[in-house]
Amino acid sequence: MCHLPGEGGFSAVAEAALTPRELQVLWHVAQGDTYARTARCMGISVHTVDAYLRRIRTKLGVATRAELIRLAMAPGDGRPGR
Structure with a gap:
């Protein structure tokens, strides 16, 4: 069963x-889903x-x-020390 993401949380x-x-x-990746799922x-x-994830990482x-x-998933801006 596929779950839909909630609002926010990033x-x-x-x-x-x-x-x-x-x-x-x-x-989906943060939930531990495989690329196939x-x-x-x-x-x-x-x-x-895979293309989406490459673009996101960039x-x-x-x-x-x-x-x-x-x-x-980090609070705030996600950067350490900020």
């Missing part, structure tokens, strides 16, 4: 930088999920999935 930097669709992909839930291909300036989730 850092201010993620909310400001990402499109609603990118936030939806990010929500994310693709199935969103009605897109696994390759599209926009947020992070290199790994772990950094992405930490930044996206």
Whole structure:
């Protein structure tokens, strides 16, 4: 069963930088969903999920999935020491 993301819950930097669709992909990843499950839930291909995540990492300036989730879910602007 696929769940829909709730409103908010992301850092201010993620909310400001990402499109609603990118936030939806990010929500699935933050929930621990695989690329395949994310693709199935969103009605897109696994390759599209990968493309979204590459674009999200570029926009947020992070290199790994772990950094992405930490930044996206952090309170405030998501940056350490700010």
